[in-house]
Amino acid sequence: MLKTYTHPRFSYKQSPEQKAGEILRHKLVIIGAGPVGLAAALDAANQGLPCVILDDNDTVSMGSRAVCYAKRTLEVLDRLGVGERMAAKGVNWKLGKVFFKDALSYQFDLLPEADNKMPAMINLQQYYLEEYMVEAISRKQQVDLRWKHKITALEQKDGYVALTVETPDGVFTMEADWVLACDGANSSVRNMVGAQWAGQAFQDRFLIADVIMSAEYPPERWFWFDPPFHPNQSVLLHRQPDDVWRIDFQLGWDCDAAEEKKPESIIPRVRAMLGDDRPFELEWASVYQFACRRIDNFRYGRVIFAGDSAHQVSPFGARGANSGVQDTDNLMWKLKLVVDGDASEALIDSYHEERAFAADDNILNSTRSTDFITPKTPSSRLYRDAVLRLAHECPFARRLVNSGRLSMPTPYANSSLNTPDEEPFPGGVAPGTNAADAPVRVHDQDAWFLNQTGRGFTVLSFGPVPAEYVAFGRVQAKVLEVGKDIEDVSGHLAIRYGADPGTTYLIRPDQYIAARWKRFDKAKISRALARAMAS
């Protein structure tokens, strides 16, 4: 039981279909109501795609788990209706300090760009995110969230999936056109489809502790290599709301995990770190071994994987929950178009193409950070320490210090959905990159640019446009004309999009750039729209 947070208990209800012994075919069944499954359900509801979401528990996450949420994730969550609440409750931070032994080695500033709705990074306990999402889902008629539903078997049929589900009332069968597995790193669905799950586990263990204390430390990320209070290992400190502090202690491979988890082991470690006798209480603790792994294919027939079930990273860099939410951001609009018959299943395969590419980027960054934090050989340890010793005096060495490269959205630089630039385009936002935000005015009210996008495709144009939409088949991209539909009063929008009069962008429903031109050309936009739908 946590002292600063009371876990809600969500009531189990027997579903009418189980009660009636009737086998229903659902359009979409999401397995797992963690941050990724809940994001998928909210996104499905926004797209007008009804779904059932199943979870084997009846509450939000135990312990804090994910802590840091990056700007792009907050933008996605804002589109899903919980971003403003997250930003208001979370601890907004931008300064990271790295200490070696007892001295500051260097510090970095996330340098948040001004005039964006969302901050660069916030810290917030995972259970708050889940609570906010469950509340938002309770207002969505099209989401059927069922607690205490556990998947025990799964069978791929011709064009659908049969699921065996266990509840307190026994076992029943559900059918689904599509299944989205968001059941975490130990995904049982992944085993049921026989997917490969390859990568490496790091020969090291970490104690993750959440501690309650009132402290006047600023909201910064502090990372120590080899500090006097925990020699030869690393320590990471993050501030969360409610006076809860996240501390990661590197323990080494030879530690006794069961022993380290006990309060009598943890308390002296925290006491040594604080260096004084200020009161603190232990909120939650666990011992982890970190690993980086990826599923071989994000899609198995009618079963799709998102979040930790598809890719696992070490926590340095905050790339777990952040990339999981970005998976569903990429997937849900594609699924909607395929379910509606507006696009072929090739569009679902582009989800693997783009998000496996992003997962590999995240794993690469996460592995490099872990290699720096946990050197694998005496010689790599020597180089690591040499970098840290040089960092104080040599600017070049500061760039080599790697205590975690913080989550950034991976551009889908070579995605088959992109239409490459047909002429040089200095500045702006390249195809495959997430759209930039900017303050704008809409109907004489202050607003944010990104909030004007994300419901279907958008055509952003900086010149007079002789159309209100551009279509391919039944799919329409709504035109947003600067100067008419939105006012770029501060000029930020034109600067960020490298715009001259006439400059036109095609923006996908997940707020990624599909194509851009110097002039509005309806035929070209329609072709790019088709390409962005894998048609």
Place this chain on the structure above:
Amino acid sequence: MDLNLNPNIDDPDGFYKELIDSQRRMNDTEAAMMNCKLVLILANHIGDREVIRSALRMAGGRL
């Protein structure tokens, strides 16, 4: 630019003495740390990844 493996330092004997003198009073641990720093400093000065890669190959090839 290719990795230069031809003589490039004036007064080679003087250079060599300067190099070993720099570690004369160090124990093995200190010398190993200094060597790591030296590699990092020189690699940064060179900057060219192709040249550094060739040097890594040359140095690690026949031990």
